[in-house]
Amino acid sequence: MIIRTVLAALLSAALLTPAMAENEPGTEHMLAHRAAYRLVLDSVRDNASVVRAEGVMLFEVVDACDAWASRQRFTLMISDRDGNTIETSSDYSTLEAKDGSSIRFSLTQMTEGAVTSRIAGEATLTPQGGRAVYSEPANTQEDLPPGTILPMIHTLRSLAAARTNQRIFTAPLFDGTSADGAQDTTTIFTGGWTQPQPNPAFPLLAEIGSARMRIAFFDRNVSGQNGGAGTPDYEVSMRYFENGVADELKMDFGEFVVDGRLGELQPIPSPCG
Template identity: 40%
Template sequence: MTWWPLLRGIVARAVVAGPMLGLVVVPARAAPAMAPAAGGAVALAPHRAVYDLTLAAVTGGDTVSASGTMTYGVTDACASWSTQQQLRLQTVSRSGAVTDMESDYATLEAKDGHHLVFRTVQTSNDQSPSRIMGEATMTPSGGEVRYTQPSVHTVPLPAGTLFPMAHTAAIIRAAQDGEQAFSPMLFDGTGDNGAQYTYVMLLGWIQPPSASPYPVLARQPSGRVHVAFYTPASHDMRPDYAIGMRYFANGVSDRLDMDFGDFRMQGTLRSFTPVTAARRC
């Protein structure tokens, strides 16, 4: 699964209206670092996954109830990864007001890390949708994002910025190499102001069998991961939002933990289906 987020990260940013409470503490705002180059290639698995989202804790604020679903799919398009993600979330306030939020996100990411096409559409209580669309390119010296919505503008990307699937692969590679933390830049197309800092904590890497009802996942090594997301221009040591999950070596994730500030939700993998390529590349 990607972040944006993705995980990878992708989910929290799509629905958050305010600052998030972090799951991790970063000792200092340092320059971003790429994942270690050691280790072999990560074999990410095309698949479709559906997650049930349930309220785990309320820590203050106005929200008293929250539930939802998230559907995520990734397919192998030969030279690219195609991803689609849909999030449906309903919250209830102390006054009884119900808010229904939806987020639809899609990307086409070149496997060489040089190009990303992205689209994010968000709605709340059937209001007019907000859209973020465009494409990003990367070279060894840096890159840029060319937005077409919500307005036409260009934002530079620093050297070393990763796109979502590459970010997932970097996390798994670092875990396999025994790293405890690293801090890559991420651009996932869920915001209109360019890349984010991410701080990734790797909480061990366990060899199979892994506890999972799906045999293909039980045969995979796995480990817990926490990812905190920061706005580069901010001097606040608190992350904008943070997520946790268990990653399998093939890029599939379960046991999601999403911190929305005044409440936290858990994501349980309801269904998992491997996806076979429709044609040979």
């Protein structure tokens, strides 16, 4: 659950209508970059056993001309009241077409250094929905509902919605982090669009606007409808900049909340002409 929360949140930075012939508007503003985040325990709910959580998350997205190639590595150490400490980690990569029509994905999850899960495959989208075909688990397929979007598109659509002062945005999202197919998502924008502000730590972000949002993820088998209903599986809050860089993360896992702070940011030059 922890791994999928982070992956769905940080790699979902854009939402696009399936099978478009051209790139989603705003794609040209996305920044290819490497980013490092420090993860620390923010708060614990009553009766929770967690007393400590800390880790790191490394994210890289590269402009592959007609696609975005991304990789995310994640490690979190969690300690409970009894003094037990567990390390969970993941290595996740995608190749997502800029027109939102297809994605290849691979995810390896580990606990205490032992592999606990592998998910891999590819998905294609059409106006009618689409299909995910998995190589791991083998012989697994999932139909995707109409309107399904891919991770990098969620950022673009979310940022576009924030600029027009929308308050809520809903869509089914497929990111390849689960063999269960798409999830329903509800994005709520808080505070409206923010104009550029001084940013001594990261001057690259000082001249562009941003928006704060909270994304809730729902199991479609439970919610039964686009946008979800009832209690979400998890929620993530963040600030997204106009170029797709995210900071000031709050990842809510139910019993506890983890704070993610951007520590390093490095642009990656595009090889495309």
